[in-house]
Amino acid sequence: MSDSTPQTSAPAGPIVAGLTPAQPESVPAHPVRARWVPLWFAVLWANGKARVGIVMLVGFVAVAVFAPVIEPHDPQSQSFDASLGVSGSNLLGTTAQGQDILSLLIRGTRTSLIVGLLGGVFSTLIAMLIGMVAGYLQGWVDEILSFFINLALVIPVLPLMVTIAAYSPVRGISLIIFIIAITGWAWGARLKRSQIITLRTRDYVTAARFAGDGAIRIIFREIMPNMTSLVVAGFMGSATAAIAAEAGLEFLGLGDPTTISWGTMLFWAEQGSAMLTGAWIWLLAPGIALALLITSLTLINFGVDALSNPHLRGD
């Protein structure tokens, strides 16, 4: 990302490049107003839904970063009585193991965000490499890569995830990120492939070929900056899927049950028959937290749409 958006302080960032031809030629593509935030952020912020999403996400990030400060008790400690109700010292009660639910919830935010970030990054990277190379080179390279994309699309992901996780010799977050990355790239790859097919015939790509540039350089230095918004949207989608998949895998008991995350909370709540014992907060709290985090990312994606398509900017 840092490489593809070097000019965010310039009047027009890469994302809005598609807008420029429609503007009168004499006018700078984007009015140079004294701007202390980059344009892409201004566009995101201008979208009401995205604004709500950003505020929510910032909240989650703050909770994750300052978890040790905010959490009222040590989430690992099992010093409380089991299955306490809501009280002054345990705002959301305790688990059957005697852990403070609020503290677990706060510490679990970290896991979800890290998995979302890394799972999203890795699956986006795989999608970019495979999709863009396939779309740009075409011919037999495309045939082979497209075969793998299609293969990955038709294989049911959840059973594959479960199988890989079940047979893996290691447990833990890194495994989950790995599984998410290798199972979640196919849609992104297909989208990027179709986008690059429309971009590869542009004159500036031909010009780069005439300038002697090689395929990889053309793909990543000439074409990719022009599809930043698509890459960002793909990343947001992958991150959302990664967060959900992480919770799902851990709920099924395929993660390391000793890590603190929303997924393992759900796992232990299920194991402890939380619903039956009336400890519904134990089950509900991580569920709502997950729903809210995923909602925030989805809302931000509305703004990302506006970045890639100026017509959606609602002005």
Next chain:
Amino acid sequence: MLLEVEHLSVDYAPKNGAAVHAVRDVSLSIAEGEFVGLLGESGSGKSTLGTAILRLTERPGKITTGSIRFDDRDITNANAGELRKIRWNEMSTVFQSSMNSLNPVATVEAQFRDVIEEHTALRGKAVHQRAAELLELVSIEESFLRFYPHELSGGMKQRVALAMALALDPRLVVLDEPTTGLDVVVARSILDNVRRLQRELGFAVLFISHDIGTVLESADRVLIMYAGQLVESQPANGMLRDPMHPYAKGMLGSYADPRNETIRITYIPGRPPSLLAPPIGCPFAPRCPEVIERCHTDAPEFLPLAGATVACHVARDQRTSGTATTTGFAGPVFVKTGASTASGDADVVLRVENVEKTYTTRRGMHQSTVAAVRDVSFALRRGQVTALVGQSGSGKTTLARMITGVERPDAGSIHFGQTAIHQLGRRGVRSYRRHVQMVFQDPFAALNPNRTVGYALSRPLRNYRRLSTSAAAAEAAALLQTVGLTPPEEYLGKYPHQLSGGQRQRVVVARALAPDPEMIIADEPVSMLDVSIRAEILELLDRLIRSRELTILYITHDLLSARMLADEVLVLQGGRLVESGPALQVIQAPTDAYTVTLLNAIPNPQARIAG
């Protein structure tokens, strides 16, 4: 008056950005049956004005002040229901993109039927009759009614769009660049149609264009727009004899008859002002060769003067105080004399012999072949410009692709020195491109919107000449100097969208020069530029050819620019070479009928007063 626009202003005010004042305080009127041309370069606000008149302005655009009256009804704030009654019935339009507005899944007849049945009492056979009549108006046979849009050519679709605009006998037709992007010969036939129909049917026309030549040929009166304001309004004949505003003179000066022994075409350097903050004083002052002190401080008012209306201090002074009036444009001029043509005995750089190329397309059971290039032979000589002239589909681009090694000919040979281009492999093509570079048609598409000028120029320098980063930067600056972008330091860090069309094309030329090639293929390098700056790029190319001994293959449909630049002209029709020879000879004494057609397609407003 059929249409009266008073003090109209239109702003584009995006949510996160400053407002662009695209149209500023414009007043105009169009009488019943009058043919009015509205001229301006890109960004002058002419299309914004046209869409505002049709009340089609879309957000973030907004009419801020002024009024539009159509047939004595104020439609400035008319609601959708009221507008629906007027649109198409009384006021219709053809845009540049109208041909794409045809519904791809309905036949031509069905689309006519929609319009006619919605607004008239005609039904059944009568509708078919009417549709056939309308097609006939635009010289298309009745049998085309059962065709789908994709089965028609671009020019035909545009003519269908024109026929549809006329379907309900409107009183005003707004034509916004109706032929831009179409082939010259086709464009000419559409304009001829419009003019004939307008005389026969008597509707009023507002013809918006950047091309003063075509407008002056057909319009009764011409309005010239600059930086969002009208600067001159005159009957067309008056405009031709005595253009008053220096900008009008400059635009007129960009035309000449290519058959003349010596041709002078002027160009207007610089670019229009930003409309974010409209300038104080005359907006044209920074580019005006006749500028006086007062122009920088006082904005001239748009007032009647000697049978015209003009906004210019200089023109007013000259005509009221009796000082001598200047007639021509006093700015830079590119002169081509009959003698300045290079002789034909220089070394041959590239030899094309008996080249053929056929494309086969398969569609369902049918297999069709198109012979794109048929038995073409010619040679390009060092330091000479050869123009390859022809309309679209004549095989120009296919030839260029074969010469640059993008495609291989089916038969025949292409030799660059000792290298056989028609047999080059992947690696060979790469090293060949060090010697052969390309200048693209569309300067807006040829530069990556996300890369600076410095980056674009550094790539060929690093790839072909193996320069270090710092050496490449220095060389890039030198190249910018060569193409007249000074001071170069200012341009290296700029992005394409910060440059005007002409500046972009200079960068594209600079990039083509970077590997120090022997040959350049220039594919319509000026056709996307404003007429007022075309000569500027032609002059630059001309200078480069003379100083660097470049060999250029100049691909164009425009014989005037071919005449300005080329030593030799090759005329291509349907993949076959129909005529070739020294430029002046081919243009003055064409032997092939097709060359004559191409010559006639060049707008020649001067003929209007001469004849």
